[in-house]
Amino acid sequence: MLVLLTVGAVPARAASEGRGSPETPAPIAVVPPRLASSADVPYPAGGTADADVILELRVGADGSVRSARAVDGAEPYATAAVEAAYAFRFEPATRDGKPVASVIRFRVTFHAPAPPSPAPATGPTEALPEAAASVAAAATAPPRPSPPPPPPEVEVHGVRAAPAVSTFTRAEVRQLPGAFGDPFRAIEALPGVTPIASGLPFFYVRGAPPGNVGYFFDGVRVPYLYHVGLGPSVVHPGMVDRVDLYPGGYPAQFGRFAGGIVTGDATAPRDDFHGEYNLRIFDAGALAEGGFADGKGTVLLGGRYSYTATVLSLIAKDTTLDYRDYQARVTYDLGPRDRLTAFGFGSYDLLGQTSGGVETIVFGSEFYRLDLRYDHSFGADSTVRSGVTFGYDQTRFGDQRNSQDQMVSGRIELRHRISKGTLFRAGADVTRDAYSLDKYPYYDPETPGLRHYDETFPPRADLAVGFWADAVLDVAPRVQITPGARVDVFNSIGETRVGVDPRLAARYSVTDHVRIIHAYGVVHQPPGFLVPVPGLAPGGLKGGLQTSLQASAGVEADLPEDIEATATVFDNVFLDMSDLLGTRVGNIAANLDKRALGSAVGFELFVRRNLTRNLGGFLTYTLARSMRSFQNERFPSGFDRTHVLNAALAYDLGRHWRLGGRLVFYTGTPKVVQYRGATPPPPSVSPGRDPAFYRVDLRLEKRWNLKKSFWISFVAEMLNATLNKETVQSQEVGPVAIPSIGVEGGF
Numbered sequence: 001m002l003v004l005l006t007v008g009a010v011p012a013r014a015a016s017e018g019r020g021s022p023e024t025p026a027p028i029a030v031v032p033p034r035l036a037s038s039a040d041v042p043y044p045a046g047g048t049a050d051a052d053v054i055l056e057l058r059v060g061a062d063g064s065v066r067s068a069r070a071v072d073g074a075e076p077y078a079t080a081a082v083e084a085a086y087a088f089r090f091e092p093a094t095r096d097g098k099p100v101a102s103v104i105r106f107r108v109t110f111h112a113p114a115p116p117s118p119a120p121a122t123g124p125t126e127a128l129p130e131a132a133a134s135v136a137a138a139a140t141a142p143p144r145p146s147p148p149p150p151p152p153e154v155e156v157h158g159v160r161a162a163p164a165v166s167t168f169t170r171a172e173v174r175q176l177p178g179a180f181g182d183p184f185r186a187i188e189a190l191p192g193v194t195p196i197a198s199g200l201p202f203f204y205v206r207g208a209p210p211g212n213v214g215y216f217f218d219g220v221r222v223p224y225l226y227h228v229g230l231g232p233s234v235v236h237p238g239m240v241d242r243v244d245l246y247p248g249g250y251p252a253q254f255g256r257f258a259g260g261i262v263t264g265d266a267t268a269p270r271d272d273f274h275g276e277y278n279l280r281i282f283d284a285g286a287l288a289e290g291g292f293a294d295g296k297g298t299v300l301l302g303g304r305y306s307y308t309a310t311v312l313s314l315i316a317k318d319t320t321l322d323y324r325d326y327q328a329r330v331t332y333d334l335g336p337r338d339r340l341t342a343f344g345f346g347s348y349d350l351l352g353q354t355s356g357g358v359e360t361i362v363f364g365s366e367f368y369r370l371d372l373r374y375d376h377s378f379g380a381d382s383t384v385r386s387g388v389t390f391g392y393d394q395t396r397f398g399d400q401r402n403s404q405d406q407m408v409s410g411r412i413e414l415r416h417r418i419s420k421g422t423l424f425r426a427g428a429d430v431t432r433d434a435y436s437l438d439k440y441p442y443y444d445p446e447t448p449g450l451r452h453y454d455e456t457f458p459p460r461a462d463l464a465v466g467f468w469a470d471a472v473l474d475v476a477p478r479v480q481i482t483p484g485a486r487v488d489v490f491n492s493i494g495e496t497r498v499g500v501d502p503r504l505a506a507r508y509s510v511t512d513h514v515r516i517i518h519a520y521g522v523v524h525q526p527p528g529f530l531v532p533v534p535g536l537a538p539g540g541l542k543g544g545l546q547t548s549l550q551a552s553a554g555v556e557a558d559l560p561e562d563i564e565a566t567a568t569v570f571d572n573v574f575l576d577m578s579d580l581l582g583t584r585v586g587n588i589a590a591n592l593d594k595r596a597l598g599s600a601v602g603f604e605l606f607v608r609r610n611l612t613r614n615l616g617g618f619l620t621y622t623l624a625r626s627m628r629s630f631q632n633e634r635f636p637s638g639f640d641r642t643h644v645l646n647a648a649l650a651y652d653l654g655r656h657w658r659l660g661g662r663l664v665f666y667t668g669t670p671k672v673v674q675y676r677g678a679t680p681p682p683p684s685v686s687p688g689r690d691p692a693f694y695r696v697d698l699r700l701e702k703r704w705n706l707k708k709s710f711w712i713s714f715v716a717e718m719l720n721a722t723l724n725k726e727t728v729q730s731q732e733v734g735p736v737a738i739p740s741i742g743v744e745g746g747f
Contacts, residue, residue, distance in 0.1 A: 030093070030094070030095050031093060031094045031095075032093055032102070032104070033059045033063070033090040033091060033092055033093045033102055033104060034090060034091045035088065035089075035090055035091075036063060036089050036090055036091045036380065041080065041081060041084040041108055041110075042080065042084070042171075042610060042612055042613075043080075043110055043111075043112075043612075043613070044076040044077055044079070044080035044110070044612065050109070050110060050111050050112055051073065051074060051077040051109075051110045052072075052073060052077075052107060052108070052109050052110075053070055053072065053073030053077050053078050053081040053107070053108040053109075053110070054070065054071050054072040054073060054105055054106070054107055054108075055068055055069070055070055055071070055081055055082065055085055055105065055106040055107075055108060056068070056069050056070075056071050056103060056104075056105055057085055057088070057103070057104050057105070057106055058101065058102075058103050058271070058295060059090050059092060059093065059101065059102050059103070059104060060092065060101050060333075060336055060377075061092050061099040061100055061101050061335075061336030061337055061377070062092065062099070062336070062337055062377035062379070062380060062383070063089050063090040063091055063092045063099075063380040064089065064090075064268075065085055065086050065087075065088050065089075065090075065268070066101070066269070066271070066295070066333070067269075067270050067271040067272055067291065067295055068082045068085035068086060068270065068272070069082065069272040070082055070709065071105070073108075074705070075705035075707075075709065075710075075711055076703075076705060076711065077108070077110050078709060079709070079711070079746070080110075081108040083171070084108075085106070086241075086267070086268040086270070089380075090380075091380055092380060099336065099337075099379065099380075100336060101336045163249075163482070163505040163506065163507050163517040163518070163519050164246065164247065164248065164249050164250070164505060164517055164518075164519035164552055164554070164568070165244050165245065165246050165250070166190045166191060166192075166244070166245045166247070166566075166606060167242055167243070167244050167245075168183065168186040168190075168242065168243050169183075169241070169242045170183045170237060170238075170240050170241060170242065170243075171612050172186075172610060172611045172612060172616075173185070173186045173237075173243070173611075174237070175611040175612060175616070175650045175658065175660055175699070176189065176611060176648060176650075176660070176662065176699075177648060177650075177660045177661055177662040177697040177698055177699035177717065178662050178664070178697030178699070178717070178718075178719045178720075180232055180717055180719075180738075180740055181237050181278070181715075181744070182226075182232045182233040182237050183233065183237055183240040183242070183243045183264065184225040184226065184233040184235075184240070184243055184262070184264060185226070185232075185233065186243060187203070187225075187243065187245055187262055188203060188646075189618075189620060189646040189648070189662075189664075190245045190606070190620060191247075191566075191568070191604035191605065191606045191620045191621065191622050192205055192206045192245075192247040192248075192260070192568075192570070192602070192604050192622055192624075193205055193245070193247075193622070193644070194622070194624070194626075194639060194640075194641050194644055194666070195644075195666065196210065196639055196728070197726065197728045197733070197736070198664070198693065198695055198720065198726055198734070198736050199230045199719060199720070199736050199738065200230070201224060201225060201226035202531045202532075204259075204626065204637075204639055205245075205247050205248075205259050205260030206247050206248055206259070206260065206550075206570055206572050206600050206602065206624070207572050207574065207598060207599070207600020207602075207624070207626035207637065208258060208259025208260060208548060208572070208574065208577075208600075209259065209528075209530065209577070209578070209579040209639075210259075210530065210531045210532060211528035211529045211530050211531055211532055211578065211579075212257055212258045212259030212525060212528055212546065212548070212577070212578075212579075213257060213259040213260050213261070213262065213532070214254065214256065214257030214259070214260075214261045214262070215262050215532065216254070216261070216262070216263045216264070217235055217240075217263075217264040217266070217345075218264065218265065218266040218343065218371070219371075219387075219411075220343075220369050220371050220389055221389075221391075221409070221431075222234070222367065222369065223365075223367055223393055223532050223533065223534040223535075224532045224533075224534070225262070225264075227306070227323035227325070227347065227349050228321070228323060228349035228350070228351050228363060228365070230719075230736065230738055231283075231306065231308075231323050231349070232283065232304065234325050234345075234347035235264065235325065235327060235345060236285055236286075236287045236302040236303065236304055236325070236327055238267075238275070238276045238287040238302060238746075239266055239267055239287060239300070239302055239327055239329075240264050240265070240266065240267070241264075241265045241266060241267045241268070242264070242265050243262065243263070243264050243265075244262070244263045244264075244265075245260060245261075245262055246260055246261040246262075246263070247260045247552075247570070248260065248519060248521060248548075248550035248551070248552055248570060248572060249503065249504075249505055249518075249519025249520050249521040249550050249551070249552055250503070250519075250521065251425075251470060251482070251484060251503065251505075252425075252468040252469060252470040252484035252485060252486045252501070252503050253413070253425065253427060253468055253470075255466060255468065255486045255488055255499075255501055255523060255524075256464060256466070256488060256523075256524070256525055256526075257523065257525050258523045258524065258525040258528075258546045258547065258548035258574070258577070259548065266329075266343075269289070269298040269300070269329070269331045269341075270289055270291070270298060271290065271291025271292075271295040271297075271298050272290070272291065273288070273289070273290035273291075274288070274289055274290075274709075274746070274747060275287055275288030275289060275746065275747055276744070276745060276746035276747075277744070277745055277746070278742055278743065278744040278745075279742050279743050280740050280741065280742030281739070281740065281741055281742065282306060282307070282308045282740070283304055283305060283306040283307065283308065283323075284304065284305055284307070285302070285303065285304035285305070286302065286303065287300070287301070287302030287303075287327070288300070288301055288302070289301075293332070296332060296333045297330065297331060297332040297333070298329075298330070298331045299329070299330050300327065300328065300329040300330075301327070301328055302326070302327040302328075303324070303325060303326040303327060304323075304324060304325050305324045306321075306322055306323045306324060308321045308322065308323070318353060318354045318355065319351075319352070319353060319354075320350065320351070320352035320353070320354070321350070321351055321352075322348075322349070322350045323347070323348060323349045323350070324347075324348050325345070325346060325347040325348070326344075326345060326346055327343075327344070327345040328343070328344045328345070329341065329342070329343045329344075330342045330343075337376060337377040337378070338374070338375070338376050338377075339374070339375045340372075340373075340374055341371075341372070341373045341374075341375070342370070342371070342372050343369075343370075343371045343372075343373075344368070344369065344370045344371070345368075345369055346366070346367060346368035346369065347366060347367055347368075348365075348366040349363070349364065349365050349366065350363075350364045351363045351364070352364075361396050362397075363395075363396070363397060364395065364396045365393075365394065365395040365396070365533065365534045365535075366393070366394050366395075366534065367391065367392065367393040367394070367534045367535075368391065368392045369389060369390070369391045370389070370390045370391075371387060371388075371389045371390075372387060372388050372389075373385055373386065373387030373388075374386050374387065378416075381416065381417035382414075382415065382416040382417065383414075383415050384412070384413065384414050384415075385411075385412070385413045386410075386411070386412045386413075387410070387411055387412075388408070388409065388410045388411075389407070389408070389409045389410075389411075390407070390408055391405070391406070391407035391408070391409070392404070392405070392406055392407070393405040393407070393534035393535035394534060394535050395533050395534045395535045395536055402437065402438035402535075403435070403436075403437060403457060403533075403534075403535040403536040404435065404436045404437070404438070404535045405433050405434065405435050405436075405534070405535040405536075405537070406433075406434045406436075407431065407432065407433050407434075408431070408432050409429060409430065409431040409432070410429065410430050411427060411428070411429035411430075412427055412428055412429075413425070413426075413427040414426050414427060420474075421473065421474030421475075422471060422472070422473055422474070423471065423472040424469075424471050425469065425470050425471070425472075425484075426468065426469035426470075427467075427468055427469075428465075428466065428467045428468070429465075429466050430463070430464070430465045430466070431463070431464045432461060432462070432463050433461070433462045433464075433537070434460075434461045435457070435458075435459055435460055435461070435462070435535065435537065435539065436459045437454070437457070437459055456538050456539070457536060457537070457538060457539060458493065458539045458540075460492060460493050460539045462490070462491065462492040462526070462537075462539070463490070463491040463492075464488060464489070464490050464491075464526075465488070465489045466486060466487065466488040466489070467486070467487050468484065468485065468486040468487070469484060469485065470482055470483060470484025470485070470503065471483060471484070478508060478509035478510075479506070479507075479508050479509075480506065480507045480508075481504070481505070481506045481507075482503075482504070482505040482506070483503070483504050484502075484503040484504070485500070485501065485502050485503065486499075486500075486501040486503070487499070487500050487501070488501070488524060490526050490541060490545065491541075492526065492539055492540055492541050493539055493540045493541075495540060495541035495542060496541070497524075497526075497541045497544065497545050499523075499524025499525075499545055499547075500522075500524075501521065501522045501523055501524060502521070502522055503520070503521040503522075504518075504519075504520045504521070505517075505518065505519045505520070506518045506519075507556075512558075513557060513558040513559075514555065514556070514557050514558075515555070515556040515557075516553070516554070516555055516556075517552075517553070517554050517555070517556060517566075517568075518552070518553050518554075519550070519551070519552045519553075520550065520551050520552075521549075521550045522547070522548070522549055522550070523547070523548045523550065524545040524546065524547055524548075525545060525546040525547075525548075526538075526541060526545060526546070527539075527540070527541070527543060527546065527578045528546065528578045529578070530578075530579070538578065543576060543595055544576050545576065546574070546575070546576050546577050546578060546595075547574070547575040547576060548572060548573070548574055548575075548577075549572065549573040549574075549575075550570070550572050551570065551571050551572070552568050552569065552570040552571075553568070553569055554566055554567055554568030554569065554604075555567050555568075561609065562609055562610065562613070563607065563608070563609045564606075564607070564608050564609075565605075565606065565607045565608075566604075566605070566606045566607075567603070567604070567605050567606075568603070568604040568605075568606075569601075569602070569603050569604075570600070570601065570602055570604070571599075571600075571601045572599065572600045572601075573598075573599050574596070574597060574598035574599065574600075575597060576595045576596075576597070577595060577596050577597070577598055578594075578595065579596050579598065579628065579637070594630070596628045596629060596630045597628070597629040597630075598626065598627055598628045598629065598637065599626070599627050600624060600625070600626040600627070600637075601624065601625055602622060602623055602624030602625065603622070603623045603624070604620075604621070604622050604623075605619070605620065605621040605622075606618070606619075606620050607619045607620075611648070611650045611660075614651070614652040615649070615650075615651050615652070616649075616650050617647070617648050617649040617650060618646075618647070618648055619645075619646070619647045620644075620645070620646045620647075621643075621644070621645045621646075622643070622644040622645075623642065623643060624640075624641070624642070624644075625640065625642065626639075626640040627640070635670070636670045637670075638669060638670060638672070638729075639669050640669060640670060641666045641667050641668070641669060642667045643665070643666060643667045643692075644665075644666040644667075645663070645664070645665045645666070646662065646663070646664055646665075647662065647663045648660065648661070648662040648663075649661055649662075650699075656702060656703040656704065656705070657700075657701070657702050658699075658700070658701045658702075658703070659699070659700050659701075660698070660699040660700075661696060661697065661698050661699070662696070662697040662698075663694065663695075663696055664694060664695050664696075664697070665692070665693070665694040666692065666693060666694075667689070667692045668689040668690030668691050668692050668693070668727060669689065669690055669728075669729070670688070670689055670690075671688050671689060671690055671730045672729050672730045690727035690728075690729075690730055691726075691727050693724065693726035693727070694722070694724060695719070695720040695721075695722055695724050696720070696721050696722045697717075697718065697719050697720065697721060698717065698718045698721045699715070699716070699717045699718075700715070700716045700717075701713050701714065701715045701716075702714045709747055710745070710746070710747045711745060711746055711747075712743065712744070712745040713743065713744045713745065714742075714743055715740070715741075715742055715743070715744055716740070716741050717739075717740040717741075718737070718738070718739050718740070719736075719737060719738040719739075719740075720734075720735055720736060720737040720738070721737070723735040723737050
């Protein structure tokens with residue numbers, strides 16, 4: 001979106017004192033902050049007319065927006081303006097040449113969508129797109145010796161994401177049917193993602209198995225993203241700003257996972273009191289945040305609790321399903337350039353079965369994280385972050401023993417803009433995972449299955465040390481490349497392996513609206529389990545590291561009516577992969593320590609118009625073939641799906657009613673070849689494929705704006721409204737359908 005900015009603000013309050021004697025005060029040279037980034041302010045869902053919002057922004061000495069609040073303006077425009085303001089970046093105000101914090105006022109003017117009409121142009125301008133927002137800075141300045149020069153007009157285009165990354169903001173996902181407002185649930189709708197089964201939080205990414213996909217929230221590694229039993233995400237959605245999927249060739253900062261990378265960015269701290277809540281038929285959640293110490297500090301508290309066990313007791317008395325999570329964050333600015341942050345969050349899940357009055361744990365897991373970090377800014381162009389993370393993971397499977405992991409990790413990250421066209425990034429990190437197993441009184445070490453389990457997942461302490469660096473280089477006016485490299489050293493049970501991972505990404509602007517993108521990379525990972533499970537990871541490195549060679553090329557295009565389209569082809573090669581689900585599963589226990597070679601080639605299409613628009617939607621399509629070579633045989637992966645399609649539409653019906661629908665379709669996987677021994681039979685005849693599957697998800701919302709900053713919504717949602725069954729590993733299951741009726745609100 002193109003945004004026309006008029007910049008001419010003067011700080012209303014500066015965080016420094018003037019110099020000079022009491023008798024003859026020295027003149028103080030005050031230079032206001034100047035916008036240095038895009039200011040994309042989408043027209044809000046539910047808006048029906050033109051509207052003005054006055055924002056009060058606290059701009060730090062590093063140029064970031066530390067807090068934003070609407071001092072005038074109605075909903076939903078006020079919330080849309082406040083949320084967008086945290087993405088603004090400024091060249092900070094200066095006093096006597098030194099950067100200082102400042103408080104300014106911005107006017108955000110929203111224009112209701114209208115058909116574009118030709119207008120006379122007086123210069124090299126471009127027509128504003130539908131629902132563009134004009135932002136004007138306005139502040140009361142102290143007396144000046146002379147009036148300021150006329151404010152310049154600046155045309156700013158939206159900041160482009162890194163090459164080969166797919167992104168959804170929380171505002172978009174909230175309108176996505178079947179996602180229940182959870183940003184991480186949008187992952188399954190992105191191109192390159194192949195689901196294992198409808199609604200399950202495990203998927204293949206460009207042929208890489210679920211256990212090879214890495215998950216990070218706000219830079220912290222987490223074992224999984226969703227609660228058990230098709231539950232919501234493990235982080236309250238009000239704390240998630242955006243979700244990115246890097247299917248391959250990702251920046252050097254990410255490593256140690258031979259598949260894709262999923263990252264969630266936390267919302268920026270805000271010192272104005274705000275929050276949101278939701279109450280549904282299966283859980284309730286809330287989040288609130290406010291400031292202290294005159295805005296220097298912030299406190300955020302959030303969480304969710306499920307009463308699914310109570311609901312199930314009325315339907316299936318023998319089944320217990322429970323989950324809960326929490327988030328807590330405290331930030332404090334030591335000065336205009338320094339910030340301390342303590343961030344803790346955790347998740348708990350339990351699935352139990354009662355028989356004969358005795359409850360058995362079918363699956364139980366929990367994980368907790370405490371991240372302590374220190375951010376320092378050397379100015380608008382240089383920042384450094386150092387941090388340490390403590391973690392505890394635990395999982396229990398039925399009568400197996402508890403698997404635990406006590407993790408401690410340290411990291412340092414540096415960003416420095418050497419010149420206008422050169423951004424340098426580098427960092428280092430070290431992680432120690434201490435795995436252990438609880439023994440039960442009835443445990444018999446001579447049981448073959450348990451003995452094999454012990455040998456595969458032994459108690460131990462694994463160590464990983466990594467160094468990385470890359471640079472974003474504007475080598476020509478229309479050419480940007482990002483070369484980088486990562487080196488990781490792994491140690492487990494006396495074995496040491498080194499992974500050297502070069503990376504290269506590039507974007508070439510053919511025109512102002514068409515770009516060619518490339519991404520290449522090599523990634524190494526220790527042995528992994530079939531799905532990400534807290535506290536459970538194979539030990540030892542005798543089989544070597546898993547290796548993935550990733551390559552992709554594509555075209556991005558800006559189409560009329562604010563439609564974006566991306567078409568990509570990819571080719572991945574997998575060496576020594578731990579992929580039980582892909583190697584013709586018939587005897588999982590016998591294949592726990594087996595390795596496979598593989599490949600994945602395909603085509604991806606992503607067409608979107610922001611779901612928050614009056615009429616928004618997207619289409620994602622993946623055409624792919626994933627192959628495995630195992631024990632001298634080559635065959636399609638056990639979860640190879642030729643076609644995967646997602647299509648969604650959301651429409652504003654008027655009077656704050658909004659309706660949305662999504663179609664999910666994918667073809668079947670190869671049928672399972674059953675066998676009793678450790679070696680599968682040769683695939684002399686293709687076993688065929690399971691039937692294709694489709695489902696339709698629906699969402700209906702009615703919103704009331706009660707005050708300037710208070711809103712409430714009624715939301716009815718249904719995953720798999722068509723109640724279709726699907727076939728998974730040659731067995732029919734379902735229908736897996738989730739209804740949701742609830743109330744959401746915020747202030």
